[in-house]
Amino acid sequence: MPDAAQASSPSAAAALARLRRRPEAWLFGVIVLAVAVFGAAAPGFLTLPNAIDLLETYSVQAIMAMGLFVVLVSGGIDISFAATASVSQYVAALLAARLGLPAPLVVALGLSVGTALGCLNAALIHFVRIPSIIATIAMMSVTFSLLMYFSGGRSIYDLPDWWTTRVTFYETETASGDLVRVTLPIVAMIAVSLGTWALMTRSSVGRQLYAMGGNAEAARRIGMRIGRLQFVAYGFLGLLAALAGLLQAHRVGESVPNAMVNTELAVLSAAVLGGASLTGGIGTVPGVLLGIVLLAILQNGLNLLGVSSYFFQIVIGLTILASTSLTVLSSRRGRRHRTLGEAAHA
Template sequence: MTETAITKPNPETERQPASTEITKQAWPIRFLWKLADSRELTLVILIALLVVVMTVVYPNNFPTRYNFSAVMLNAAQNSILVAGMMLLMIGGTFDLSIGSALALSGVVAGVVVAWWGLPAEAGLLAGIAAGAFCGLINGVIVTRININALIATLATMAIFRGATQLVSGTGVTPIGDGFKAYGQASFLGMQSPFWFALFVVAAGWWLVARTRYFRQFYFIGGNAHAAQLSGIRVARITLTGFIIMGALAGLAGVLGSARLNSAVVSAGIGVELSVITAAVLGGASLRGGEGSVLGGVLGVLLIALVQNALIINGVGVYWQNIIVGLVLLFAVSLDRFKQTHRS
């Protein structure tokens, strides 16, 4: 992008929409343009393609109710997490400590229910509160002490993991039947984490896309200084974003421990990177200001489906990582394509 190219005041050139350029181009380019313009569309097409191919090739293994339910159960945790991560990334920041916060929340819930003998609901709430508290700590460090989010949450990732071990030693097993129901109960053939995830995703999608409060994250991520000078309380809102992320990590942790009826201290290791991968796949940028919760969830689903397809194919687990990496590179290359062909 050059100064001259963008500031040319000639009204004739300025009044022409940028897209008139592309109508002259061949259809593969136009198709790529459409894809590049909407990450959600790209992902829906990729997911649909994958589903169709798998259904044709493996009619007995892939399109079954059991397989669908299994894929969704696996995707539930990351779908909940990606809603929060997307919010943070739209606001130009991120949280690496979510895996540790998730483990701590699960353990807190386990301790409250199994050791203290309180009802399952108390455990559920205590777990989510523990997650939110982790988020609060992250938010305070990042927005009030002004430490870079990478360093701050790298540090708290270690701290929360250590706290998890401190609280419970090796974990809490079993937690209890009442508690277990929150992770294992099933409705319409789908297990409860799926329904929790569906609720979080639908609410998050609408809230982030449509409400004034969450719209502010887009401005903060777009230009934090200008946002501050536009009357947006940048620090306070970013802090809220971290608390929401933490609470969602707490929910995911509680659901995970309920599903296993066991709170393990090693839960959620490495989950932060797979969630950030899904968010970037879903249209988030590390610079901030763009993305949508829907995109992030589609990113999670695509990764889950690719992994499922590879398992059904009998492809080794090492290949899964390679292919997820390639899909990510492909999606991000589309952005580069968009940037170099616009203007």
């Protein structure tokens, strides 16, 4: 029995060490610390209505982060998803408010616009060989500028009732009299997160995306269809960006052409905070969700404390810099270890 206990002890210690190295573990620790600090310093932070309100507010960004996560895992990057969301939302709003098309057709066409824009990114990257960051920055500029040009920056306020009516799946009243509602954006975020998790961990396409992001040349040599995988990744992001745009209009009751602009860095920051590598092949859905939660807590806590919103932008910038630096340093360390190992064998 003592031998068995001694044998299991190193195994448990090794498992604990692996857990500590996972981004989700330290990210969860930071979230607990942030909740404790803001809970003590900001009145109203540790309340159920505030928590549910944060979930709904950040559900749109979480949905876009799921799509961006898939692209990052595949070894690419996309900066145009917020513009894609805006265009898809506005096109759907025009079809609904001006042409009076039925809800299923409006939703299907809106999602199709987002998917088509995502696939256009994939085509530019795969066939024209434009680096993903250049292609998607250019597409962001083109699509958003066209949207503002043809819309004149005018919002659409007369959306049909089927779009703007709040859909509530659960409702309760707290002791203080506040209503707590689990609404459509929250349920959609949960469904999209579960679907993305299943795609990336339970399907052959997901495993191929991880392999392609880890080493695209090796994936190509063993017969993986790189072009098809890129269309899956960028098309999936386009689809989720369009869904996020439709849900944003549902939340606010109107379609504003520039409502989704400037959310790119926050979504990217959440993805890399959760462990998605900018070099591809790494990341998990729970990690990305924890990244969204941390950013939501930081922004909400700072707002309640009266701190300038510009400080939150500083946090986002530093997050991306720190995550990128860690990625570069870890890749250098990995190359150094491989070089030393090859030299030792030689």
